[in-house]
């Protein structure tokens with residue numbers, strides 16, 4: 001597959017979960033899988049502008065959502081994107097019970113540890129999606 | 135007895151601030167951080183926000199946001215995603231802030247930034263954008279006193 005995988009986090013602004021989703025996406029897309037991914041702006045997807053709809057329609061998407069409202073997954077699907085994987089921060093946090101990862105403005109060391117560990121798993125998944133193993 | 139000329143007390147309404155938080159360029163990171171700064175430090179309790187994609191993922195209550203609150207959108211670049219999405223899906227916005235106008239379009243459209251890599255220079259950009267939001271927010275709060 002040659003189309004880059006679109007990694008789309010919710011970037012929710014009210015809770016740390018949104019920042020975890022955002023930083024996880026940036027770690028995967030800018031560092032671990034830079035050659036095979038891109039991060040189209042979710043707000044642009046929400047506008048449903050024909051340019052972004054056309055871009056989203058090419059290749060696969062991996063969404064990363066902070067809370068059960070699933071804003072990224074629903075918005076990408078609404079704009080016609082093909083979602084190969086829906087990552088849920090609340091599921092990831094089940095492995096870190098009791099940990100306080102920071103707030104919606106800044107992560108603390110525990111928050112960055114969660115991002116770094118989860119990013120390795122998400123990057124592996126993104127690689128599979130890129131290679132068509134989904 | 136009420137004295138002549140006494141005006142009834144007025145209370146400022148809360149002002150909505152909606153950030154684009156774009157993931158594709160620096161302007162999106164700055165819009166998000168400046169909005170967060172307004173919400174949690176500069177106008178704590180006076181500003182409210184909503185996740186922009188909730189206009190699609192949420193219900194009627196979320197979509198009524200811009201009808202309920204006088205709203206300022208904060209956009210990273212001249213695609214104006216927060217303003218356009220809010221006006222398409224919620225209601226007319228009362229004012230706008232464009233990060234690209236404040237820090238320059240070229241800088242705003244440079245690579246997206248993780249908060250892990252924030253520098254004092256970036257924080258200076260956040261401060262400038264937050265100040266622009268504050269001025270517009272205070273003006274709107276004054277205009278909308280109840």
Ligand code: SF4
Pocket residue numbers: 041042043044154155156157158159161162209210211212213214215216
């Ligand atoms: S206004 Fe620009 S930075 Fe913000 S979401 Fe839209 S394209 Fe991205």
